[in-house]
Amino acid sequence: MDHDSFDWMKLILKSSEKVQNTVKRLQSHGARTKVVGTGASGDKTLLADREAEKILVDALSKVSGVRILSEESGEIGQRGAELLAIVDPLDGSSNFERRIPFYCTSIAIVRGRRLADTRAALVRNLVTGDVYYAERGKGATKNGERIATSETSNIREAILGVDLSRTDEGTYASLARLITSAKRQVHFGANALELCFLAEGMIDAFIDVRNKTRIVDFAGGYLIAKEAGAVLSTKSGDKLLTRLEMKERFSFVSSANPQLQKVILDALKQRHP
Numbered sequence: 001m002d003h004d005s006f007d008w009m010k011l012i013l014k015s016s017e018k019v020q021n022t023v024k025r026l027q028s029h030g031a032r033t034k035v036v037g038t039g040a041s042g043d044k045t046l047l048a049d050r051e052a053e054k055i056l057v058d059a060l061s062k063v064s065g066v067r068i069l070s071e072e073s074g075e076i077g078q079r080g081a082e083l084l085a086i087v088d089p090l091d092g093s094s095n096f097e098r099r100i101p102f103y104c105t106s107i108a109i110v111r112g113r114r115l116a117d118t119r120a121a122l123v124r125n126l127v128t129g130d131v132y133y134a135e136r137g138k139g140a141t142k143n144g145e146r147i148a149t150s151e152t153s154n155i156r157e158a159i160l161g162v163d164l165s166r167t168d169e170g171t172y173a174s175l176a177r178l179i180t181s182a183k184r185q186v187h188f189g190a191n192a193l194e195l196c197f198l199a200e201g202m203i204d205a206f207i208d209v210r211n212k213t214r215i216v217d218f219a220g221g222y223l224i225a226k227e228a229g230a231v232l233s234t235k236s237g238d239k240l241l242t243r244l245e246m247k248e249r250f251s252f253v254s255s256a257n258p259q260l261q262k263v264i265l266d267a268l269k270q271r272h273p
């Protein structure tokens with residue numbers, strides 16, 4: 001099969017729309033909090049997580065030569081497959097469970113073994129239906145319109161997304177200088193969608209230095225943010241060389257532009273008393 005000419009946009013757009021309809025139905029029919037097991041990532045699996053995953057796995061397994069890495073089931077399909085689909089069927093499950101309107105579905109198509117080999121990505125806001133899409137080297141879009149990161153380079157004017165969930169005290173302290181120097185710190189609870197907020201300039205940076213990011217809720221937003229102009233690195237400023245495996249956990253720093261990225265990396269280096 002010729003993967004180069006394959007219409008990924010069509011396949012993942014359509015299946016993510018199905019996910020949106022299914023999740024919406026489960027939200028309003030009282031099945032919101034139903035737990036059906038534990039996922040490959042270690043978190044509990046809600047009925048909505050499982051149903052959303054089923055839709056994406058069904059659609060993606062119809063394409064030959066695709067292996068799937070998904071939050072609930074882990075790895076599906078042949079190891080030697082040419083393409084890897086990295087999927088978080090429902091990112092922000094705990095928001096969904098509590099009716100906080102911020103959750104999404106994230107799909108990344110990788111041809112190769114590295115994060116930098118990500119070819120196409122789609123993140124759909126399952127509450128609003130907004131669709132973020134990117135192909136490597138072709139820019140990023142929201143509902144078909146080109147998007148770009150902000151030009152904010154002054155930390156005092158910057159809105160920073162910072163994932164502080166279950167942070168240990170040492171990590172929390174290492175962030176004090178950065179957070180106190182910014183205009184505002186936010187975290188909404190679905191990292192794939194927060195990377196899209198960075199991509200469209202709603203927030204100016206998004207960081208997770210807890211060493212707890214998983215590839216399933218990062219890969220899709222990574223390509224969209226990158227194609228929109230964001231700069232992404234490890235917390236020490238190195239290139240992200242994350243392995244595309246379920247057990248991998250990592251930290252990252254992403255900013256709207258290189259100037260702001262430098263300010264943030266410098267602030268992280270300074271030790272707080």
Ligand SMILES: [Mg+2]
Pocket residue numbers: 049071088089090091092093
């Ligand atoms: Mg999930």
